[in-house]
Amino acid sequence: MIQLEQIRKTYTNNGQSIHAVDDVSLRINEGEIYGIIGFSGAGKSTLLRCVNLIERPTSGQVIVDGVDITSQSKRALRETRRDIGMIFQHFNLLESKTVFQNVAFPLLLDGKKAKDVKGKVEELLAFVGIEELANKYPDELSGGQKQRVGIARALVRSPKVLLCDEATSALDPQTTDSILKLLKDIRDQYNLTILMITHEMQVIREICDRVAVMENGKVIEEGTVFDLFSSP
Ligand code: ADP
Numbered sequence: 001m002i003q004l005e006q007i008r009k010t011y012t013n014n015g016q017s018i019h020a021v022d023d024v025s026l027r028i029n030e031g032e033i034y035g036i037i038g039f040s041g042a043g044k045s046t047l048l049r050c051v052n053l054i055e056r057p058t059s060g061q062v063i064v065d066g067v068d069i070t071s072q073s074k075r076a077l078r079e080t081r082r083d084i085g086m087i088f089q090h091f092n093l094l095e096s097k098t099v100f101q102n103v104a105f106p107l108l109l110d111g112k113k114a115k116d117v118k119g120k121v122e123e124l125l126a127f128v129g130i131e132e133l134a135n136k137y138p139d140e141l142s143g144g145q146k147q148r149v150g151i152a153r154a155l156v157r158s159p160k161v162l163l164c165d166e167a168t169s170a171l172d173p174q175t176t177d178s179i180l181k182l183l184k185d186i187r188d189q190y191n192l193t194i195l196m197i198t199h200e201m202q203v204i205r206e207i208c209d210r211v212a213v214m215e216n217g218k219v220i221e222e223g224t225v226f227d228l229f230s231s232p
């Protein structure tokens with residue numbers, strides 16, 4: 001589903017080169033929940049941003065569903081991005097819009113009419129368990145509720161891939177559990193491929209099928225969660 005082939009991302013700061021991602025190759029299967037774990041500065045978020053080309057890799061290919069998206073035209077890439085949803089540590093909601101409007105927003109940007117997206121938005125709000133919050137504003141919600149809005153918004157264009165950037169790091173352990181359970185339900189229901197980065201072992205243990213450990217821009221271990229993290 002997602003193939004990363006020798007991805008490198010080099011930043012230059014005051015003449016100094018930093019290899020934020022240094023020759024990373026990974027294959028993530030359809031329907032898999034794949035975790036990337038590592039300390040702060042390991043290169044996880046740079047790598048994740050390379051997958052949807054928010055960052056252009058300095059070299060290497062990102063192949064989604066057999067298509068090399070690193071060589072796509074701008075227009076083709078816009079289409080590809082519809083297949084890739086993303087959720088964030090700090091939710092990134094629009095504060096001046098209601099829950100309903102936040103979730104509907106990507107479809108309105110696509111030129112759809114509000115009345116035509118209502119069914120889809122309501123279906124997703126129900127799926128993530130917050131249909132009664134449709135008319136609230138983000139500052140009236142708990143962290144867990146905000147992330148449910150973020151998840152519903154990420155799913156509204158029916159993507160094939162969901163990228164999760166430290167999606168539970170701002171949440172307490174109980175809320176984290178409920179969001180992880182929701183992500184698992186989403187994978188099971190929609191056969192979505194989920195790629196998540198985290199610095200929390202609990203997240204990896206709880207829902208990931210396979211995991212890569214990153215350090216200094218490189219993947220230093222890769223395997224099933226059982227292989228890597230079960231005690232001998
Ligand atoms: P992680 O997500 O694992 O904390 P990052 O991908 O954020 O790691 O960072 C990896 C390395 O790249 C760090 O050394 C960081 O300082 C550097 N870095 C990240 N983004 C930029 C940028 N936009 N410009 C320069 N250096 C960056």
Ligand code: ADP
Pocket residue numbers: 123155156157158159160190192
């Ligand atoms: P099935 O696999 O049972 O045929 P569909 O793919 O037709 O299901 O989808 C059923 C419903 O779920 C539709 O309303 C569709 O828009 C929605 N849906 C499908 N995939 C996703 C997704 N990745 N994110 C959000 N909604 C989705």
